[in-house]
Amino acid sequence: MLIRLDQQLLLYLNSLNTPFWDEVMFVISGKLTWIPLYLAILIYLGVRYKRKFIVILLFIILGITVADQTSVHLFKNVFQRLRPCHEPALEGLVHLVKGECGGLYGFVSSHATNSFYVALFSLLFIRKRWFSILIVCWALIVGYSRIYLGVHYPGDVLCGSMLGALIGWGIYSLYILTDNRIIKKKSFFT
Numbered sequence: 001m002l003i004r005l006d007q008q009l010l011l012y013l014n015s016l017n018t019p020f021w022d023e024v025m026f027v028i029s030g031k032l033t034w035i036p037l038y039l040a041i042l043i044y045l046g047v048r049y050k051r052k053f054i055v056i057l058l059f060i061i062l063g064i065t066v067a068d069q070t071s072v073h074l075f076k077n078v079f080q081r082l083r084p085c086h087e088p089a090l091e092g093l094v095h096l097v098k099g100e101c102g103g104l105y106g107f108v109s110s111h112a113t114n115s116f117y118v119a120l121f122s123l124l125f126i127r128k129r130w131f132s133i134l135i136v137c138w139a140l141i142v143g144y145s146r147i148y149l150g151v152h153y154p155g156d157v158l159c160g161s162m163l164g165a166l167i168g169w170g171i172y173s174l175y176i177l178t179d180n181r182i183i184k185k186k187s188f189f190t
Contacts, residue, residue: 011090025148076108095150109161112157143161
């Protein structure tokens with residue numbers, strides 16, 4: 001029943017397409033599109049956290065690796081749920097933009113996992129209401145673009161979003177734990 005609901009919701013959301021939104025969603029889903037956003041976040045963190053920035057950067061790299069590899073190796077390769085654009089039962093029903101479909105399996109969405117990792121991890125450091133709202137909206141739009149493009153079911157995006165947020169919270173918690181231990185060691189020696 002959930003699979004059927006997921007398919008119906010995909011077909012409805014995917015059918016709300018126009019040539020203009022095809023181009024917009026294709027760009028939103030692009031891997032290089034958001035490099036300026038990532039650089040802006042890194043610059044802010046570098047200015048704000050100065051001496052701690054290198055350690056934060058190492059945790060960012062760790063989190064990106066965990067989010068990306070987990071979404072592929074512990075989910076896509078294990079569950080092997082076909083992407084909607086590869087699903088024979090949906091052939092001819094899914095609107096594809098520029099004929100791009102991606103790999104064979106889609107559960108969970110790596111775009112959603114990575115976007116929600118970046119969103120949650122960064123908003124825990126940049127504790128500004130406007131930033132939190134914008135970065136979560138950005139992650140939601142990236143996730144929606146995957147449904148619009150016909151390469152993920154809503155369930156793929158929802159589960160990927162939850163996975164990414166969990167990883168973001170977990171990596172941030174690990175950073176805080178590590179940072180507190182470093183501070184305690186410094187105070188012990190002074």
